[in-house]
Amino acid sequence: MSCACEILRIIYALYEDQIHKWDWRQQFIGIDVDSCMRSNSETKDLIFCTTGETNVISAINRKGEIAWRNIQEEQGRLIGSSLHKTDGLITVSLYKTKNGSKIFIRKWSQDDYGFLIAENSHFLQGSQNCLVSIDASKSLVNVLCGESGSQLKKFQFLVNKDQPNAKPEEQEWTNLDGSPTDVNLENDCIFVGVDNLVCLTSFSLHYIALRDSRWSNQPLPEALPGDKRYVLERILNQNGADVGYFGLKIVRNTKETERFYLYKVASDEDKSGGLQWLTTFPKIQKVSILTSANEPSHPQFYGVSSTKTGIEISKFGLDWKVEKSVSTNFDCKSHANSLHRFSIVQFGSEIEFIVTFDDQRLASFDSKGNMKWSREEGLSSIIWSQFVSLPYFSASSAKHDFRSPNDFLSLSSFKNRIYSQFVSIQEYIISLYESFLTSEKKTLEAVDEESREKSLVSDVFGFHKLLFIVTKRGKLFVLDNVRNGKIIWTHFDAKLKDDIIEEQKRIDSIEMERGRKCDKIPVISVYLQRHNLFTPKVTIVSPKGYLISYNPLEGRVEDSLDLNTRIKLSMLMHHADDQGIKGIILMNEADKVTFYPESTRETFLSHKNNYYMLVSKQTSEQISGYSLRHLQPTSPGSSHEDIAQRVWSLSLPTLIGSCLQVGWKEVDEHVHSQGKVLADRAVLYKYLxxxxxxxxxxxxxSTDEESGKINVVQFYLLDAITGSIYYSVVHRRASDPVHLVHSENFIIYSFYNEKQRRIEISSLELFEGKEMPPPPPVRTPPKIVEHLSFIFPTGIRAMRETQTIRGITNKHILIALTSGGILSLPKIFFDPRRASFATSKYASSAAAMEEGGVYLPPYIPELPIPSEGIINYNQSVADVNHIYVGVSSLESTCLLFITGLDIYYTRVTPSKTFDILKDDFDHLLIIIVLAALLLFSIATKYLASRKTLNAAWK
Amino acid sequence: MSATNSSQVRHGTNGQFSIKKHKFALNFNSRVKSDKAELGSPPGYVTNAQFNVPVVEPSDVNLIVKKSWEIASGPIRQLPMNLFIMYMAGNSISIFPIMMIGMLFLKPVKALLQINATFKLIEGNQSLFQKFVYLLGNLLCLALALYKCQSMGLLPIHPSDWLDFVEPQPRIEFSGGSLSH
Incomplete structure (x- = not known):
């Protein structure tokens, strides 16, 4: 029996040997940490962290690794969490839509597994703002909802596994006296204690104890100039419980805290009532308290403030003087030092501070200020990523020589090229020599800071690249794609963060008003302006006109610029100037055009007749095309404005709450074959x-029927130069999620069919016909449009096609499934000619082979999900948002970076690795055989000549 | 004179031997010197021997023509056999049919390259026609090989065979844009 087990284990090991050979995954708990609490069981050293925006409940062990993680509804938002002494962790999430909101209350076990113990949910009419207060010791959850200060509704839930979905106790207040006007419950108010509501208006502090049903107000401590404002701050204890304290802080525009006023809400016994000001801390950003069971009335106060070189954590005594303070230093350019959350956890007598920074870095500091671990949670909210190629030898040796303009015709650049080749050969020989001398190979992880630059060297096949990443919280990351996503550079930009958050809020409010969520399109645009291997340059454009140029190889901000204008269009030019920089065309709301950098305007002028821009808003049916062909060269002294000229405009049929989605092709996509070979060996030329x-x-x-309105998905093919529509299709009773892939001559999109209640994928292929297309200035619509729809058996989170360097390799379509798998399905399954092919005489593979043609699988409405097509095997990727594709220097291989709550990197070979030898290729055998053959031929030559000589003598 | 010489040769190997044999010498003073000057011919060598040269007759001319026809019609006569072999080889592309096609190609091409040497062998009054037949036969063999290639799909006669040489169309107009909120 044990023997059999042993054998089974060995076999199991055989299959597992390729795990993480060329892929890696990183898991995260999400951004916007709500609170972190230490497990109450003395034996388990777990820290529970809940995240608001991502709506995840997780447990982290003391090394900073995830012990378990429970992902809740993606559209929901966690609004409160608290820990019961023995029972469990209570969390409250809110899912808001225009017509109704839903509250989910859940209780999780505190052990190693995080089981769901109890669950309760409640439906609310209308879009509601809710605040929550949890009394964990009684398992009571108070949720206060309302749209204004005068209309309030309180729900009291008892979280108990014996009474699932028990009705909450409801209490309603209408027309409360002296209620503050114009307050948003979510943004301006906090729930303190069990039933005290504190709201902040620009003039005073309003307060209501819900049992009194009467608002009272209190003036603010001081009047503030325009660039400063007040912010309310919750203060929680180590269990996430509210014990009646709250803070009011003065914040400058730059997010610096100036003063922190500490208040206490009078308890029931204290009849003097109202709010009690206790003390004022200077510079403190966040305050957290530590209560002990022995002395509940004397909590210990801890405050944290950011300094120029890091943060400082202070402990306050009973007289509000700083009793003890520790400071910790880190690089404030790479990381944010402003704080998002601050919590205290206790391991026996040891205290640990869990600090979440504004860039969503979660770090744990011990009482001496040493960092125990840190997690870059920002990576769970990637909004843009880009593969950046590495040079073939270390950038440091080339630094001084390759800054010259890369004009390929000049002699100096030729000399540079020769020199670079020489240096690379030299480096190669040196590295060979070194590896020969040092017998034991250094592990990749052991590469230290100093050799970081040295390690940024491409491999032979160009698999080693940099991943440039922009997160939702304005942090830029550069990851190493082969060393398990090791972070090479980070950079935090507070201005970028504010721009992104503001824009996101704007989008959310627009969506809330319209009652319909559109697909998330990145709020920023990122362009690879310079492709040069040694000095790549990536530029980020925020919607508010803030630009950052970053060199991902050196981790250096090259330039940042604030245009102070709302950008409605940004576009990368196709032509580079003599410095190798492609300019960015920026257009603001008034159609005024600027170029970044300014010098690229000259380059643009020489191509101005051929540039067209397509402008549209996500929520409108108006699409317009702009041209800049009237642009004049600048003459000194003349002040002129470059206003783009509208050359066409188009309005699509009006839909209620429309959401537009645009699918461009990859700009530098290579299409190897200009046509498709048919089974009769004719060519169907692609429409490219x-x-x-x-x-x-x-x-x-809106329909004529009684039902009123139906959801529709409209699909159009549009020429961006002329604005003419070449093809259109309307899917009635279809709705989102819609995913779109556009490449070469095919378009694949998925939507939800409401009538049949299933996901469908529609595939189009465009052809010119069997004649060669006319040369470019002639614009023709596609002559043949093949269109076919398929059923896809599960939900889709993201869709993308593979890209390779020359486009020879077959295409695969990558589909991120809701289950966490990444499916790679050959493009041939999506071929819209499958239906007509099935009735042709080549329908059997043998017939197609006989005629030398290409075989298409016969049409079956359902697309298969072969288990061998799941490229991430058991490494599920949660909540995928996007699939980023990069090319390697090897034609067969395509690099993938999948982002979502987790990030996952892998590479795929759609046509297998046809251009490299197999792993088990026996080089030695080949060499021996070749050498033996060579020796044989020499020997036989000698023998043969001797024989003829001997024969001549006879 | 010639008669004595020939008789001498018939009787002995050289003059001395003949002198030895003859008991009576009639004119030996004058002959000895001359005998010394030139040696006798090697045995079996006849200086002025008369051979029977056959006379060319009209029936022999026919033979030449026949032989030439054999050469000229060789390629055509191979044709049926080649047809049969090619039929048996089938249209699948594998090593043996390819080798056969190779042979089929090689033979007529070789023959056509050496056509001048072959034409020298062809004589007679019909030689012009025969040369033409020989050429035609080889060309037919070549045609057969080509036909076989075509039926195997080895000839680049379809547009798909030239697809790789179709240049991608240059991009003249450039467009771009993005959605805003």
Whole structure:
């Protein structure tokens, strides 16, 4: 029996040997940490962290690794969490839509597994703002909802596993006296204690004890100039419980805290009532308290403030003087030092501070200020990523020589090229020599800071690249794609963070008003302005006109610029100037155009007749095309404004709550084959108009029927130069999620079919016909449009096609499934000619082979999900948002970076690795055989000549 | 004179031997010197021997023509056999049919390259026609090989065979844009 087990284990090991050979995954708990609490069981050293925006409940062990993680509804938001002494962790999440809100209350076990113990949910009419207060010791959850200060509703839930979905106790207040006007419950108010509500208006502090049903107000401590404002701050204890304290702080525009006023809400016994000001801390950003069971009336106060070189954590005594303080230093350019959350956890007598910074870095400091661990949670909210190539030898040796303009015709650049080749050969020989001398190879992880630059060297096949990342919290990351996503550089930009958050809020409010959520399109645009291997340059454009240029290889901000204008269009030019920089065309709301950098305007002028821009808002049906062909060269002294000229405009049929989606092709996509070979060996030429745009508009359409409105998805093919529509299709009773892939001559999009209640994938292929297409200035619509729809058996989170360097390799379609798998399905399954092919005489593979043609699988409506097509095997990737694709220097291989709550990197070979030898290729055998053959031929030559000589003598 | 010489040769190997044999010498003073000057011919060598040269007759001319026809019609006569072999080889692309096709190609091409040497062998009054037949036969063999290639799909006669040489169309107009909120 044991023997059999042993054998089974060995076999198991055989299959597992390729795990993480060329892929890696990193798991996160999400951004916007709500609170972190230490497990109450003395034996388990776990820290529970809950995240608001991501709505995840997780446990972290003392090394900073995730012990378990429970992912809740993605659209929901965690609004409160608290820990019961023995029972469990109570969390409250809110899922808000225009017509109704839903509250989810859950209780989780505190052990190693995080089981769901009890669950309760409640539906509310209308879009509600809710605040929550949890009394964990009684398992009571108070949720206070309302749209204004005068209309309040309180729900009291008892979380108990014996009474699932018990009705909450409701209490309602209408027309409360002296209620503050114009307050948003979520933004301006906090729930303190069990039933005290504190709201902040620009003039005073309002307060209501819900049992009194009467608002009272209190003036603010001091009047503030315009650039400062007050912010209310909750103060929780180590269990996430509110014990009646709250803070009021003065914040400057730059997010610096100036003063922190500490208040206490009078308890029931204290009849003097109202709010009690206790003390004022200077510079403190966050305060947390530590209560002990022995002395509940004397909590210990801890405050944290940011310094120029890091943060400082202070402990306050009973007289509010700083009793003890520790400071910790880190690089404030790479990381944020402003704070998002501050919690205290206790391991026996040891105290640990869990600090969440504004860039969503979660770090644990011990009482001496040493960092125990840190987690870059920002990586769970990636909004843009880009593969950046590495040079073939270390950048440091080339630094001084390769700054010259890369004009390929000049002699100096030729000399540079020769020199670079020489240096690379030299470096290669040195590295060979070194590896020869040092017998034991250094592990990749052991590469220290100093050799960081040295390690940033491409491998032979170009698999080693940098991943440039921008997160939702304005932090830039550069990861190493082969060393398990090791962070090479980080940079935090507070201005970028504010821009992104503000824009996100704007989008949210627009969506809330319209009652319909559109697909998330990145709020920022990122362009690789310079492709040069040694000095790549990535530029980020925020919607408010803030630009940052970053060199991902050296981790250096090259330039930052604030245009102070709302950008409605940004576009990368296709032509580079003599410095190798491609300019960015920026257009503001008034159609005024600027170039970044300014010098690229000259380059643009020489191509101005050929540039067209397509402008649209996500929520409108208006699409317009702009041209800049009237642009004049600047003459000194003349002040002029470059206003773009509208050359066409188009309005799509009006839908209620429309959401537009635009699908461009990859700019530098290589299409190897200009046509498709048919089974009769004729050629169907592909329609490869580079300016073709796929548009999807979805929304509600009113019908004549009684039912009123139905959801529709409209699909259009549009020429971006002329604005003419080449093809259109309307799917009635279809809705989001819509995912779109546009590449070469095909477009694939998925939508939800409401009538059949299933996900469908529609596939289009465009052809010119069997004649060669006319040369470019002639614009023709596609002559043949093949269109076919398929059923996809599960939900889709993201869709993308593979890209390779020359486009020879077959395409695969990558689909991120809701289950966490990444499916790689050959493009041939999506071929819209499958239906017509099935009836042709080549329908059997043998017939197709006989005629030398290409075989298409016969049409079956359902697309298969072969288990061998799941490229991430058991490494599920949670909540995927996007699949980023990069090319390697090897034609067969395509690099993938999948982002979501987790990040996952892998590479795929759609046509297998046809251009490299197999791993088990026996080089030695080949060499021996070749050498033996060579020897044989020499020997036989000698023998043969001797024989003929001997024969001549006879 | 010639008669004595020939008789001498018939009787002995050289003059001395013949002198020894003859008991009576009639004119030996004058002959000895001359005998010394030139040696006798080697045995079996006849200086002025008369051979029977056959006379060319009209029936022999026919033979030449026949032989030439054999050479000229060789390629055509191979044709049926080649047809049969090719039929048996089938249209699948594998090593043996490819080798056969190779042979089929090689033979007529070789023959056509050496056509001048072959034409020298062809004589007679019909030689012009025969040369033409020989050429035609080889060309037919070549045609057969080509046909076989075509039926195997080895000839680049379809547009798909030239697809790789189709240049991608240059991009003249450039467009771009993004959605805003």
């Amino acid at each position: 108009n580079p300016n073709l745009v796929a548009l999807i508009n979805r929304g509600e359409e």
